[in-house]
Amino acid sequence: MQTRLLPHYRESAWGGQAERILRACVHCGFCTATCPTYQLLGDERDGPRGRIYLIKQMLEGEPAGVTTRRHLDRCLTCRACETTCPSGVEYARLLDIGREQIERLAPRRPTDRAMRAALRRVLPWPRRLRALARLGQVLRPLLPARTRARLPRIGEDRPWPHARHARCVIIATGCAQRALRPETNAALARLLDRLGVGALAAPAQGCCGAVSHHLSASEEARDFARRNIAAWWPSIEDGAEAILIAASGCGVMVKDYGQLLAHDPAWSERAGRVAELARDPVEYLADFDLSAWRIDAARAGRIAFHVPCTLQHGQRLSGRVEALLESLGLELTPVADAHLCCGSAGTYSILQAELAEALRARKLAALEAGRPERLVSANIGCQLHLEAGAGRRVWHWLELLDELAE
Ligand code: SF4
Numbered sequence: 001m002q003t004r005l006l007p008h009y010r011e012s013a014w015g016g017q018a019e020r021i022l023r024a025c026v027h028c029g030f031c032t033a034t035c036p037t038y039q040l041l042g043d044e045r046d047g048p049r050g051r052i053y054l055i056k057q058m059l060e061g062e063p064a065g066v067t068t069r070r071h072l073d074r075c076l077t078c079r080a081c082e083t084t085c086p087s088g089v090e091y092a093r094l095l096d097i098g099r100e101q102i103e104r105l106a107p108r109r110p111t112d113r114a115m116r117a118a119l120r121r122v123l124p125w126p127r128r129l130r131a132l133a134r135l136g137q138v139l140r141p142l143l144p145a146r147t148r149a150r151l152p153r154i155g156e157d158r159p160w161p162h163a164r165h166a167r168c169v170i171i172a173t174g175c176a177q178r179a180l181r182p183e184t185n186a187a188l189a190r191l192l193d194r195l196g197v198g199a200l201a202a203p204a205q206g207c208c209g210a211v212s213h214h215l216s217a218s219e220e221a222r223d224f225a226r227r228n229i230a231a232w233w234p235s236i237e238d239g240a241e242a243i244l245i246a247a248s249g250c251g252v253m254v255k256d257y258g259q260l261l262a263h264d265p266a267w268s269e270r271a272g273r274v275a276e277l278a279r280d281p282v283e284y285l286a287d288f289d290l291s292a293w294r295i296d297a298a299r300a301g302r303i304a305f306h307v308p309c310t311l312q313h314g315q316r317l318s319g320r321v322e323a324l325l326e327s328l329g330l331e332l333t334p335v336a337d338a339h340l341c342c343g344s345a346g347t348y349s350i351l352q353a354e355l356a357e358a359l360r361a362r363k364l365a366a367l368e369a370g371r372p373e374r375l376v377s378a379n380i381g382c383q384l385h386l387e388a389g390a391g392r393r394v395w396h397w398l399e400l401l402d403e404l405a406e
């Protein structure tokens with residue numbers, strides 16, 4: 001596609017990248033068919049090709065306002081379009097650029113700004129989030145049914161093993177997962193212990209920055225990244241061989257730290273090293289003989305696995321968790337349209353609640369079709385969002401394996 005970006009955009013730090021991405025798109029429209037928001041809304045501007053065109057128009061100086069912002073806001077950043085695209089268009093990076101510009105060109109109403117600011121002040125901070133979730137549980141009887149359904153179950157703090165091992169990894173504890181499902185990281189630490197690997201949790205680490213990033217607060221996202229790098233660095237220097245991230249949404253973000261801090265000379269080298277060490281647990285476990293876990297697969301019953309977009313499209317690890325579970329003897333039910341997003345998508349389920357609920361209803365119908373005994377996933381956001389609709393627990397696969405290990 002030809003482009004004529006305005007000179008001040010073209011010469012900006014990201015101008016060359018935006019131009020390259022736009023020019024890679026040949027407007028074939030293959031991506032549109034796999035876009036969940038296009039499937040729901042049927043409007044070209046709610047599909048990837050239309051959004052790419054809206055961003056192109058904006059960067060070429062054509063009028064861009066509330067309508068452009070609405071169509072960009074409705075994007076889930078699920079990246080199904082990237083998986084489908086035969087031309088390798090880096091849609092998500094272009095969307096980041098487009099969203100930052102539209103925030104400036106079409107400022108939000110004060111109420112919207114306040115809502116987004118509140119999300120940034122609560123979600124990335126585990127203590128605040130946990131306190132709010134507890135308050136919600138106390139006020140539960142007084143809340144409307146829709147809000148009650150969305151109140152998350154607060155998980156239990158479980159002990160991490162203390163044994164020392166020659167091999168060790170860092171576990172990125174995250175924010176929402178640490179606040180609401182701390183048992184997931186504890187399960188990972190116990191599973192690693194059985195394999196002779198120690199797990200370190202740097203106390204000063206925090207949110208990966210994804211919440212801020214999705215809300216177009218990019219400098220804040222970079223600050224979260226710097227904080228984590230500083231927290232992990234001593235363990236990296238001491239020989240930690242990987243940084244494991246059980247929440248796939250955070251995994252995508254940490255794997256992108258090199259790119260995020262590429263223009264920061266004080267941090268770029270360490271950010272690149274951290275990105276190299278970042279692994280989803282399923283990648284790290286691929287090199288181990290897992291028989292040491294002695295999994296009692298019969299206790300699990302049949303499982304429907306929801307593969308998060310951040311795992312399949314963001315990290316390109318489609319099918320890996322399913323294969324690992326099956327290799328341990330677990331029975332998985334078929335799930336139709338597994339490539340489609342469940343509607344969680346970071347803060348999307350809060351800011352675009354209607355679309356998120358429609359996507360969740362489709363996803364739950366697909367997951368429940370095989371009458372599974374358990375629903376299982378790999379990302380805290382998907383777990384909470386699906387649980388609110390399913391009315392039953394959605395396990396993280398690591399928690400499930402820890403439960404089944406003898
Ligand atoms: S993003 Fe890719 S699949 Fe979509 S229209 Fe452009 S080239 Fe085609």
Ligand code: SF4
Nearest residue numbers: 035075076078079081
């Ligand atoms: S990221 Fe997902 S919702 Fe956004 S355009 Fe691509 S496929 Fe559609």
